[in-house]
Amino acid sequence: MSTHLLLVDDDRTFAALAASVLRQEGFRVTMAHSLHDARAALAREAPDVVVLDRRLPDGDGISFLPELRTQFPDTAVLLVTAHGDIASAVEAIKAGARDYLSKPVELDDLVLRARRAAENLQLHERLRQAESELGGRRRLLRPRSSSMAASLQMLERIATSPRSTVLLLGETGVGKEVLARHLHALQSGQGPFVHINCAALPATMVESELFGHERGAFTDARVARRGLVEVANNGVLFLDEVGELPLGLQAKLLTFLDQGAFRRLGGTAELHSTARIVAATNRDLTREVAEGRFREDLYFRLSVFRVDIPPLRERREDVLPMAESLVGELCAELGRRPVGFSPAARRRLETYPFPGNVRELRNVLERALVLEPGPALELQSLEPRGATGPAAPDPDAFVVPGPPRPLEEVERLYARHVLARMEGRRMEAAKALGLSYPTFLRRLGEE
Numbered sequence: 001m002s003t004h005l006l007l008v009d010d011d012r013t014f015a016a017l018a019a020s021v022l023r024q025e026g027f028r029v030t031m032a033h034s035l036h037d038a039r040a041a042l043a044r045e046a047p048d049v050v051v052l053d054r055r056l057p058d059g060d061g062i063s064f065l066p067e068l069r070t071q072f073p074d075t076a077v078l079l080v081t082a083h084g085d086i087a088s089a090v091e092a093i094k095a096g097a098r099d100y101l102s103k104p105v106e107l108d109d110l111v112l113r114a115r116r117a118a119e120n121l122q123l124h125e126r127l128r129q130a131e132s133e134l135g136g137r138r139r140l141l142r143p144r145s146s147s148m149a150a151s152l153q154m155l156e157r158i159a160t161s162p163r164s165t166v167l168l169l170g171e172t173g174v175g176k177e178v179l180a181r182h183l184h185a186l187q188s189g190q191g192p193f194v195h196i197n198c199a200a201l202p203a204t205m206v207e208s209e210l211f212g213h214e215r216g217a218f219t220d221a222r223v224a225r226r227g228l229v230e231v232a233n234n235g236v237l238f239l240d241e242v243g244e245l246p247l248g249l250q251a252k253l254l255t256f257l258d259q260g261a262f263r264r265l266g267g268t269a270e271l272h273s274t275a276r277i278v279a280a281t282n283r284d285l286t287r288e289v290a291e292g293r294f295r296e297d298l299y300f301r302l303s304v305f306r307v308d309i310p311p312l313r314e315r316r317e318d319v320l321p322m323a324e325s326l327v328g329e330l331c332a333e334l335g336r337r338p339v340g341f342s343p344a345a346r347r348r349l350e351t352y353p354f355p356g357n358v359r360e361l362r363n364v365l366e367r368a369l370v371l372e373p374g375p376a377l378e379l380q381s382l383e384p385r386g387a388t389g390p391a392a393p394d395p396d397a398f399v400v401p402g403p404p405r406p407l408e409e410v411e412r413l414y415a416r417h418v419l420a421r422m423e424g425r426r427m428e429a430a431k432a433l434g435l436s437y438p439t440f441l442r443r444l445g446e447e
């Protein structure tokens with residue numbers, strides 16, 4: 001995507017010449033001839049780079065810097081000072097300018113410094129992304145089951161067509177995000193992997209997160225921000241829980257999928273991104289369509305490439321190799337010597353239904369590694385319910401204390417009980433109850 005540069009200079013002849021040279025070099029240029037004009041341009045769209053003349057008819061560029069830095073912290077500012085005015089240059093750098101140029105400005109020098117500032121911004125963005133990707137990447141095991149092998153093979157084929165949208169379907173914890181990251185690693189292109197959970201944010205925020213907003217687009221929008229669609233340019237935008245996307249936004253997403261174009265909230269400029277959309281859900285989208293909560297046209301658009309990820313209990317042959325690999329990973333993380341499984345533990349692994357799929361398997365193993373000191377894990381916690389004897393109290397049982405309570409209160413107590421069982425993981429608790437995240441928060445009494 002081309003760099004957007006705001007050129008603020010009251011010398012109209014110089015500004016027009018500089019703008020035309022910068023445009024030839026691939027920049028998208030907006031011009032302003034005063035601070036007043038600059039503020040108006042900034043309110044329309046946030047630039048990547050600002051070239052700011054120090055002396056302007058309605059004020060001093062340096063005293064404008066703090067305002068600019070607060071409202072557009074990601075924007076690089078190049079200050080233009082009078083010839084030989086070293087004091088201003090130092091002051092500008094202290095006030096947060098990225099670089100300075102002195103008059104008379106050589107056009108080659110201007111292009112070079114503007115390009116360097118833009119590259120610097122991209123580098124920062126890439127570093128930020130690389131950090132988050134390293135945090136989330138997992139080694140992928142070759143599955144033994146033919147069903148999972150087929151899903152992976154499908155994904156590998158899709159990787160060769162970088163713009164196609166992909167829909168990943170499967171129960172919670174089967175590894176939809178892991179596979180989305182795998183697809184990103186497989187495809188060529190240098191863009192980042194960007195993740196957004198559509199259920200974890202209030203509906204009003206999802207739009208500005210996805211498509212960005214200009215300053216003043218809504219009450220709290222003091223700073224213009226790029227949307228994740230822009231950030232994921234050339235890469236992958238992973239839309240987790242796409243079934244939770246509000247209907248109005250589904251239309252905007254469809255337009256973006258069809259045209260690759262969008263507008264920021266409160267913005268007028270049409271922007272483009274080549275991010276590949278990978279959407280995921282554990283909901284039955286056809287039912288959501290039938291019940292009017294999900295647009296049929298978006299469903300068809302998303303499911304051109306649909307990959308079903310089977311639950312772990314339907315691919316038993318994957319459980320043991322996966323468990324062994326996860327234990328190896330966890331031992332390394334915990335600094336523990338490698339351990340194996342007792343024969344009883346193997347049997348338990350082979351028969352336990354794993355409603356929480358790979359996530360549950362990983363949690364069970366992590367717990368066992370902390371609680372079981374021996375050289376072979378027993379995995380007692382996977383014992384089917386009841387096998388420990390009917391007299392044992394069930395720690396998972398939900399008991400309403402005291403006399404009958406209003407239904408609303410019982411619902412709140414139950415929501416808290418489920419949350420405690422999920423060890424405080426709100427998203428998972430909401431899912432287990434079949435509630436949307438905001439509804440779950442309301443039941444908890446938190447909203």
Ligand SMILES: Nc1ncnc2c1ncn2[C@@H]1O[C@H](COP(=O)(O)OP(=O)(O)OP(=O)(O)O)[C@@H](O)[C@H]1O
Pocket residue numbers: 138139140141170171172173174175176177178179240281282358359360362
């Ligand atoms: N193939 C795999 N290899 C290693 N670990 C995996 C694999 N698949 C899943 N996991 C583990 O299971 C956890 C859950 O995976 P992931 O978040 O991808 O599931 P999901 O299907 O996106 O879940 P949800 O629908 O709840 O968001 C991950 O944190 C990871 O630890």
